[in-house]
Amino acid sequence: MASMDYQETLKKCQKLSQALQKILKAKNRHDSEFIKLLKSALAAAQEFPQEQLVINLESHLKDLEAQTQELLRRRREALLFAAKEAGLPHKRFDGYDRIGPLKVLYREKKVILEIGSEKLRELEEVDGSQLLATIKESLASLEKEPFKREEFFRQLKYAYFLKKEELRPRDGWVPIRELFPVFVLTRQLANRAFMAKPESRTFQAYSTAQFVYDLSRFGRQDWGCNGERVETRTPSMRETQYAMTLPNLESVEKSGPQIAHFRIVKRESG
Numbered sequence: 001m002a003s004m005d006y007q008e009t010l011k012k013c014q015k016l017s018q019a020l021q022k023i024l025k026a027k028n029r030h031d032s033e034f035i036k037l038l039k040s041a042l043a044a045a046q047e048f049p050q051e052q053l054v055i056n057l058e059s060h061l062k063d064l065e066a067q068t069q070e071l072l073r074r075r076r077e078a079l080l081f082a083a084k085e086a087g088l089p090h091k092r093f094d095g096y097d098r099i100g101p102l103k104v105l106y107r108e109k110k111v112i113l114e115i116g117s118e119k120l121r122e123l124e125e126v127d128g129s130q131l132l133a134t135i136k137e138s139l140a141s142l143e144k145e146p147f148k149r150e151e152f153f154r155q156l157k158y159a160y161f162l163k164k165e166e167l168r169p170r171d172g173w174v175p176i177r178e179l180f181p182v183f184v185l186t187r188q189l190a191n192r193a194f195m196a197k198p199e200s201r202t203f204q205a206y207s208t209a210q211f212v213y214d215l216s217r218f219g220r221q222d223w224g225c226n227g228e229r230v231e232t233r234t235p236s237m238r239e240t241q242y243a244m245t246l247p248n249l250e251s252v253e254k255s256g257p258q259i260a261h262f263r264i265v266k267r268e269s270g
Contacts, residue, residue: 159183
């Protein structure tokens, strides 16, 4: 059914609706004016193609569902083809794909985009080429976050020492997921709007997805900065759910390191 058909049906529906509203608002239901209203509503109802509308809607729905299923069937192939055409690194795995550093998981119409271990975005998309556009937009959003390596390390170090002072762990190891919220707070020190007026409106949100991406950006060059270095420890079996996995920014073949605990130590000389 063409959109113009829907538009014409909508006009007739609105005409009937207006006639019925006048009937409902009428105070005297026994005068000639009320009879005119009834006749007007009857004419509008006769003009309104109820049965044909149902048939057309059912047909449109059936066609749309068939198209959706076909797009779903071809979605992964279409996505990988579009990624190849765009020159983006990509690889197909069992149950998911990698486009650049992003992991793409599928749940019927739903698509989940992850960066490392963290969910970046969840959406409904059945068209593979349209999905690539969203992926590119999501990657651009991660990259758009301002990143100055020394400033990032300075904030990270401040958050680490605050958390270490609270926990007083042996050997200085701090759980990475407990470090994250403190890091979000230390970032506000560089937020002039928040420091001038500390309230929810000026608070700058910062996601775990952005955090693992920025950690990877930091470690891409080297894990050291200004005479100190970041050390990480992988999780035990019991700690896996509390760990964070960094994205691999260089290859779609494998993930980045998995981190359960974090510490900053002085860089060894020589």
